[in-house]
């Protein structure tokens with residue numbers, strides 16, 4: 199008999215929920231929302247992420263419970279917003295979890311369907327929207343806590359209901375979450391209008407490196423810049439989202455060198471260009487207009503390779519349209 203999320207959840211007593219490394223608002227919101235919902239069913243839950251929850255999401259209920267060192271045993275794993283097992287990072291690698299069934303909940307078109315059950319909807323705006331569908335299916339009623347976490351996910355990934363994949367269905371999902379008490383204006387303000395000063399200082403440094411090469415705008419972030427600005431997170435502080443607002447660009451790339459030598463490559467594109475294929479070619483993943491990967495090498499080498507691949511993809515996509 200084919201197994202379902204319902205069967206796996208009913209059988210489970212102690213569930214490990216994991217979202218992706220360097221988590222964004224959808225990863226954190228889905229993780230917390232799903233965690234609160236599983237507690238409503240009387241399940242014991244441990245919420246995990248390999249990296250800390252960014253400060254802007256500390257306002258979400260339960261964010262302080264997310265750990266990078268979950269203590270087993272677990273009889274079920276639920277992954278959220280992860281397109282492949284590597285995206286779970288050290289939490290999965292170091293926790294002896296092989297053999298434990300996985301429910302893979304995601305919305306990335308590049309998802310590798312690595313779960314025992316895969317709940318992947320590439321048409322959904324966010325993993326939070328997929329979680330909401332599952333909760334409805336399981337008959338779990340929403341409360342303000344669950345709703346706030348899930349709306350945080352939808353608002354983040356739709357950039358405030360402005361991305362081309364924002365559908366009537368996603369607006370209706372948001373209305374249901376607001377009806378359950380989720381404060382839309384507060385969430386939007388928190389996600390888009392608040393940021394640590396360190397982020398602004400990092401932009402100030404990184405913006406000096408901005409270059410335009412044909413349709414591609416790019417910038418670099420080094421460990422020295424992060425240190426100088428007191429920026430303790432791994433991401434790009436939202437810089438790629440800012441760069442793609444340049445009228446002259448169709449693709450934006452930020453190369454963030456990590457202290458261990460890896461380079462995190464974050465890409466954005468205008469709606470007529472798809473950068474997810476390039477991310478997949480480099481072993482990463484994402485969405486047509488927002489994708490990324492991580493790679494070893496020097497900043498110069500990686501930049502040359504990635505920009506060449508993006509130019510090639512851009513040319514191919516323009517000649518076929």
Ligand code: 5GP
Nearest residue numbers: 281464465482483484485488489490491492
């Ligand atoms: P960001 O630039 O915000 O870090 O990531 C944009 C999108 O690309 C997100 O949907 C994220 O899940 C995906 N992404 C970023 N880095 C990686 C990566 O290293 N591997 C995979 N599979 N996806 C990534």
Ligand code: MN
Nearest residue numbers: 224279324325
């Ligand atoms: Mn997402």
